[in-house]
Amino acid sequence: MTRQDKDLPAGSFAIVTGASSGIGLELARCCAAKGCDLLIAADEPEIEAAAIELRKTGVDVRAIQVDLSTLEGVDRLVAACAGRPVDCLLANAGRGLGHGFLDENFTQAKLVLDTNVTGTIYLIHQVASHMRARGQGRILITGSIAGFMPGSYQAVYNGTKAFLDSFSMALRNELKDSGVTVSCLMPGPTDTEFFERADMLDTKVGQGKKADPAEVARIGFEAMLDGEGDVVAGWKNKLQVAMAKVTPASLLAEQHRKMAEPGSAKP
Ligand SMILES: NC(=O)c1ccc[n+]([C@@H]2O[C@H](COP(=O)([O-])OP(=O)(O)OC[C@H]3O[C@@H](n4cnc5c(N)ncnc54)[C@H](OP(=O)(O)O)[C@@H]3O)[C@@H](O)[C@H]2O)c1
Structure with a gap:
């Protein structure tokens, strides 16, 4: 694999999806702080x-309002690059959805699938x-520690x-001699608009302690610069992932139920 400098060269160009709030906005701030056009x-x-x-940081920033759950939306985003080579792709846009699967609106469930999976991998x-043709590039995918647990009451999300965590490592392997690195940021619960938008504010996880999105993004951004394969943000989450790898899936599903079932926030 071609070794990449840890710092981004002057004039680098990055795409950050889901950059209007939460982890994505913080990732975009990390890019801008390195002088990267966006x-x-x-x-x-x-x-x-x-x-x-x-x-205000002095970098060139273009914004585009597109629905990344659709192939047309992704095409519009790619067209907005106007042929400029992309040095870093931070594929972060995503959405959650709480409630039991059969009680979810299927259109909403499909939107989660189309945004998190289809739109992300199409982009x-x-x-x-x-990037492969140029022999260089960095990709950061926002996965989640949720990918290690069957998510009762958040099953589709x-x-x-799980798809993205797995996909990321597979693509990384396929591209290992190409000069393109693929890294996966796996946050645990993070203090963003995610839980409100997923209608999970009455759940234990929705009400629980959460990580600072700026810190989560910094960890992911540095992992991308270092070309690391994956990074779990925070030691408690690292422990949870280690435990998940040796815990039966049925037990993990039961544990997930306790923190994600509607009404579980009540004492
Ligand atoms: N917060 C957590 O606890 C947590 C934990 C692990 C992983 N994650 C992941 O982190 C990523 C960012 O989430 P967040 O926590 O920062 O939540 P957030 O504040 O809700 O941000 C989500 C971002 O994704 C964008 N987005 C969602 N659907 C989109 C679509 N169809 N087309 C274009 N943009 C879309 C949103 O833009 P609009 O508002 O314009 O739709 C927003 O900018 C997601 O992939 C999420 O799964 C979050």
Whole structure:
């Protein structure tokens, strides 16, 4: 594998998806702090406010409002690069969904699948092929420690993150001699809009202690610069992942139920 410098060369260009809030906004701030020009994307108009803030650092920032659950939305994002080579792709956009699977609105469940899985890997497919042709590039995928646990009352979401955690390591292996690195950031519960948007504020995990998104993003960004394969943010989460690897799946599903079942926040 071609060794990449830890620092990004001047004039580097990064795409950050889901950059309007939470971990993605913090990842975009990390890129901007390194002098990296940005193309940032999200589904709502708030992405423009993020761009205004990020431009104050002096880097060139373009914002695009696109639905990354659709192939058309991903095509629009790729077209917005206008042929500029992408040095870093931070594929972070994602959404959760609480409640029992049969009680979820299927359209919402499909949106989780289409955003977290189909849109994410289509974007990577489009951008990484150019990186491979150039013999250089960095990809950071936001997976989750949720990918290690069958997610009772969050079943579709955890399934999408299991997919991404696995996909990331497989793609990394396929690209190991190409000069393109693939890293996976696996956060645990993080203090963003995620739980409110997933309608999980009445759950134990929704009400529990959470990590600072700026710290989570810093850990992921550094892992990407170092070309690491995967990084679990926070020692408690590292412990949880280690335990999950030796715990029967049925027990993990039962543990997940206790923290994600609607109403589980009650004492
Ligand atoms: N928070 C946690 O506890 C946690 C833990 C592990 C992993 N993660 C992962 O971290 C990533 C970021 O989530 P977050 O916690 O920072 O939550 P967040 O604050 O809700 O941010 C999610 C971002 O993704 C964007 N997004 C969602 N669906 C989109 C779509 N269809 N098209 C375009 N953009 C879309 C959102 O933009 P709009 O608002 O415009 O839709 C927003 O910018 C997700 O992949 C999530 O699964 C979060």
